[in-house]
Amino acid sequence: NAGVTQTPKFRILKIGQSMTLQCAQDMNHNYMYWYRQDPGMGLKLIYYSVGAGITDKGEVPNGYNVSRSTTEDFPLRLELAAPSQTSVYFCASSSLSQGANNEQFFGPGTRLTVL
Amino acid sequence: QKEVEQNSGPLSVPEGAIASLNCTYSDRVSQSFFWYRQYSGKSPELIMSIYSNGDKEDGRFTAQLNKASQYVSLLIRDSQPSDSATYLCAVNAYGNKLVFGAGTILRVKS
Numbered sequence: 391n392a393g394v395t396q397t398p399k400f401r402i403l404k405i406g407q408s409m410t411l412q413c414a415q416d417m418n419h420n421y422m423y424w425y426r427q428d429p430g431m432g433l434k435l436i437y438y439s440v441g442a443g444i445t446d447k448g449e450v451p452n453g454y455n456v457s458r459s460t461t462e463d464f465p466l467r468l469e470l471a472a473p474s475q476t477s478v479y480f481c482a483s484s485s486l487s488q489g490a491n492n493e494q495f496f497g498p499g500t501r502l503t504v505l
Numbered sequence: 506q507k508e509v510e511q512n513s514g515p516l517s518v519p520e521g522a523i524a525s526l527n528c529t530y531s532d533r534v535s536q537s538f539f540w541y542r543q544y545s546g547k548s549p550e551l552i553m554s555i556y557s558n559g560d561k562e563d564g565r566f567t568a569q570l571n572k573a574s575q576y577v578s579l580l581i582r583d584s585q586p587s588d589s590a591t592y593l594c595a596v597n598a599y600g601n602k603l604v605f606g607a608g609t610i611l612r613v614k615s
Contacts, residue, residue: 433603
């Protein structure tokens with residue numbers, strides 16, 4: 391299993407440009423998440439999904455959009471990039487919660503710089 | 506606002522010593538608690554989870570939970586230079602969403 395994969399690894403955008411960060415998992419996990427991590431900070435939840443066709447906002451959703459058409463893929467769309475979106479973006483997934491024990495598996499991250 | 510607080514560090518310990526990392530959380534309904542290790546430039550990886558009051562041991566790692574005090578800690582025995590990383594505390598308040606602390610930088614000096 392490849393686990394959680396993310397592309398691209400690095401990207402530089404100009405202010406106002408748009409892009410899509412790709413995330414895929416091959417573990418048949420229902421839950422998927424997008425986080426951003428700013429230097430010296432913890433992970434902030436942007437959006438999450440509990441299954442195909444179902445998405446919801448996290449703590450910091452402004453400036454982003456998501457879709458979940460399949461169990462495997464959970465792309466994150468940035469519209470009109472701003473310098474404040476310079477960050478490292480992590481995608482994660484976990485299986486359907488049957489209790490308290492539910493590990494989130496993280497992808498390798500995408501480092502985005504907006505200039 | 507659900508919050509998870511950690512001392513940012515850096516916490517410096519000599520090789521072979523016990524490293525003690527602490528975390529407090531604000532939401533009393535939190536049920537699940539996790540410690541992730543993150544090496545510089547890498548993604549977080551789960552090292553411990555704990556759900557009940559008391560201690561949970563796994564190799565050199567011990568997680569301690571006190572729900573009454575809203576406090577969770579991670580002890581690393583016989584610290585090694587390879588343990589040098591940022592340790593993130595995460596709390597599951599509801600559903601399957603985690604709230605992360607900002608992390609504690611641990612440096613183990615040989």
